Amino acid sequence: MAQSSAAARKPSAAPTVVLTLVLALASAGLLFLLVHLSPSSPSAHPHPHRRLRLRGAHLRHHQIPFDPVIADLERRLDDREWERLAAAGLHAPGMESAPVPEDLADYEDEYINDAARFNMTLRVAALFPKIDVDPADDAVTGAELAAWNLASARREVLHRTARELDMHDRDHDGRVAFSEYERPSWAWRFDDNNSTSDGMGWWKEGHFNAADMDGDGFLNLTEFNDFLHPADTTNLKLIHWLCKEEVRERDKDNDGKLNFQEFYNGLFYSVRHYDDETSTDDSNGSDAPARKSFSQLDLDNDGLL
Template sequence: MIRLLLMCFALCVVYATSKPTEKKDRVHHDEPLSSHEHDDAKGFDYDHEAFLGREEAKTFDDLTPEESKRRLGVIVGKIDENKDGFVTEEELKIWIKKAQKKYIYENVDRQWKDFDADNDGMISWEEYKNVTYGTYLDDPEPDDGYNYQQMMMRDERRFKTADRNGDLIANKEEFTAFLHPEDYEHMKEIVVTETMEDIDKDGDGFIDLKEYIGDMYNHEEEMEEPDWVATEREQFAEFRDKNKDGKMDKEETMDWILPSDYDHADAEAKHLVYESDANKDGKLNKEEIINKYDLFVGSQATDFGEALVRHDEF
């Protein structure tokens, strides 16, 4: 499986270099909380998808109000992480982010069994290294042109960054941070470092205009330069290179690939608290949330049928 992944990676590289007019996007975009417009006057579909995640929201659409309220009560207990009987904006934000990242966790779950060789519920660096690079370590200079030793060193550095307690053993959350570093605050610097290493061809620790364009556009003399290349040169001069020294440093690169424009989960958490906080104490109790169940999960159908089949978590 791992060998297949590496082959797929190699094919992606070949494909990218064979399409000189195709723009490469380094920016890590936040997933939208919902496909619906956020307008409570028209309905609460946006809030449902933001709070539950898109797939889970569909399961609530066909429940009776009574069953929706019951399930919402179960969810409230999960959101209240410190078990003080209240749900804060921060706890809501954490929950919403988890709901939106469910697809990431499912991806991690699929890969977990491939790396947890001893089935102890943890993945050590040695386990990951042996599964991923074991067959290549015996041949430090393979014929395919890839430097697996260098790739392994980068993976080890990222693994150590994700490993918060420094024991070189990853639990599920640490392994998720390793596989999806752009989604974790403490991993953002390593994402920037890896990006700069890929683009900074002269190794001076900066990304100049030539390197910036070269990463997106594989120039071939016989081909006319596409219009978007000129636009990117303007973007570099006007927005990427903030201090106008002709190159991007780490901070400027982070602003480019990991923009922190707007926290949708934070805004939605504030909205849910504002709309549901009956006593205006800045936090929600279970009763306040259940009373506004239509905002959080509101079911609309009265048909029982298959929709009322309970999932294990409920």
């Protein structure tokens, strides 16, 4: 009877074994996570799961790379194909840039996929202080990001303009005369008045002269950039020319001004700001937002612009 009582009081080994196994498995799992998720030095070879590709400028909605290093690599690819087509006397179809052959991108793709040579973490650390400038407070704001992206886009546009200028600059003096400029091949499919689909005279000599800020009869790089991208210009002479063209194209009664109907039917949706109070929902056919915008523009209140 005493032996039975002693056996009953003796603890079973089964719970102890189970607890030991659970602790061992938990320790092994934690060790696995620490080994595989802890930071390590960059490998000399590309990571098997890291595969980046440079984007050719032929994409319909080309986005400017955030990192200037990547932007420079993509420009080199685009320039090489541009030079190849120029040497062959060819041009990209329509308004699109030429596609970049796969073999041209191989070396650059290998570079950006080599974690030892192109470390993305280090690139972010290097770019951060260049973006955080207004003020430099160790925090990047939306406005600072917008300024960074806008500056990147301007560099891209100016680079393309320089390449375009070089193509038209036959005497290689760093500027373009109107006689040297030949409008893009895609523009010839529009009307006979040397204008775009809505009749705007983008390729006329008047447009060229308006972009010629110093009036010397030639366009330097800045002026030629304004000529190609007039919507982004700060040249007051060109802005005035743009306004005159807008009025001319929508002036149905040829009085040199726009009445409300001419403004509403042709210009209002081009000049309205969708984030201001005048841009209320007009899906019900109301012209109230247009009338408010018209009255703000009509400074002398004569009913004409």
